[in-house]
Amino acid sequence: MDISAEGGAGDAGTWAWCSLHRAIRDEQIGFPEPTPLPNGNREIPFHLIGDDAFALKTWLMKLYAHLSQIHNERVFSYRLSHARRVVENAFGILHQRWRIFSTTLLVRPRVVCLTTICACLLHNLQLQRQPP
Incomplete structure (x- = not known):
């Protein structure tokens, strides 16, 4: 991705x-x-x-x-x-x-990518379990 x-x-x-x-x-x-x-x-x-x-x-x-x-x-x-x-x-x-x-993430680019992917997954999981 x-x-x-x-x-x-x-x-x-x-x-x-x-x-x-x-x-x-x-x-x-x-x-x-x-x-x-x-x-x-x-x-x-x-x-x-x-x-x-x-x-x-x-x-x-x-x-x-x-x-x-x-x-x-x-x-x-x-x-x-x-x-x-x-x-x-x-x-x-x-x-x-x-x-x-x-803010600026002061970590390696690979960690920023993984953090972003995890945030998207958590967001979708949260929406599935607790719809707005």
Whole structure:
């Protein structure tokens, strides 16, 4: 699992070296089959969501450029931005639940990776046993 990168590395650079990115790019892993959204009958393919730092791919959606967006593009960009905020909020929850993530961890990078994985597992276990 890739959950670490050098401090100055940007999102796109980190993603370029991520094992999940390589597996998708090399077609070693595929997305689930398209399925209808709730209360819908049109099959919708799965996508990843990125920002302007990422190159557009058939499997990666990003916002329209801010210059001269038409109404439908503004609506799409707003909804896609909302989806990204949901993901970012998940990381905020992890930070809030375990304050260790609010400071620099003065340990080896491998220990930071293991700590992060353990925090995610504990969070999911806690949600299973005590739903909100």
